[in-house]
Amino acid sequence: MQVLERKLPAATPTFRNPALGSQLTQRIARDFTPRWDQQWGGKFALHGKQPSSNAIRLDGNDYLSVTGHPQIVQAQVDALRKEQEFVVQSGVFQLNQHPTRTLELALANWVGKEDGFICQSGFSANVGLLQAIADAQTPVYLDTLAHASLWEGVHAARAPAHAFRHNDPAHLARVAAKNGPGIVVVDSVYSTTGALCPLEEMVEVAEQYGCMILVDESHSLGTHGPQGAGLCAELGLTERVHFITASLAKTFAGRAGFFTAPAHMHYYILSASFPNIFSSSLLPHEIAGLAATLEVIRRSDDARIRLRANTKRLRGSLSELGYPIHQGSEQIIALEAGLESDTMVLRDRLEERNVFSAMFCAPATGSKRAMMRMTLSAGLMDLELDHVEAVAREIAPIVKPWDWPIARRARATRGQA
Structure with a gap:
């Protein structure tokens, strides 16, 4: 007689954790638990529905739609298949003949730096x-509104940080006049609102008060300027800007960062910058993919034209529907509902209709300035934009964008003018 064995379900493992310190426990109870329970309703605010395969995705940063480009994929595959001796180590040990160094110089040359x-x-x-x-x-x-990483860099340097009002060169001038020569830090395109920096005026203030200037081109590298070389290049300001930085997880759709510096600072940087010293280098297939992406981006004028057309179209239609998006002008569109609870409602109404964007809240925004951030790409088709516009029209009476705090503030400002 055959005895059949019945497989019992695997027991759920039980983990025992030591007690946390009282200060951490109190901090979580003070700063996080009320937010989780009261504002978020016991679920993580940034996680909504799972997008389906036919969802319209406005939650990524691949502005020129280069993901999956055959040239980029082939470069990555070739690097993975190639027999080579590769040592995982800090990038400071890589010699000048290394492919990473070739890419560094190619990127620097592209944006007009040494x-x-x-x-x-x-x-x-x-x-x-x-x-x-x-x-x-x-x-x-x-x-x-500068990137959080820039504020963290100032903290890492133990330097005194002085904030100036967003996109306000006159206020920067007053703050710099009071505190003396230093470093001006701006984004070229601001990551939450899509606002364009008045870069020429910022550079003039920096020069007037003997300051260096750092421009974060994360959201303009690839999308602005000749061959996508950025806003500094577009405005002819490259030689007046001291440092350019960028995330390569935006238009490059990769996983890396980049910054420029004068050639005479090369070994100083390798001796002073902790992330460069104490982080391991990128892998060969990542470098190969980024190098191929650079060539694709340089040739992507048609994609840049489509991105600008998509941006102009959707910004225009949303404005006509009463959405207060006046604070920006570029391919990032902020639907700033205000409170996190209201923004979660906005998110759910969009996702129910198959439009997915990214919820931004503190610490990425002010505590009462949460938003859904839509990021546009060159790959969006007219039918997709038609659907986004139809959804925005349908939910407007539900979410009432004309009553959002940012809309009320704008009306009050116009009334005072």
């Missing part, structure tokens, strides 16, 4: 550069 450095991420690029060029005696002047 030298450059590849890092693990845009965050580490900003932290590492500022740590190397600022110190406790160097005032750093940051736009209030």
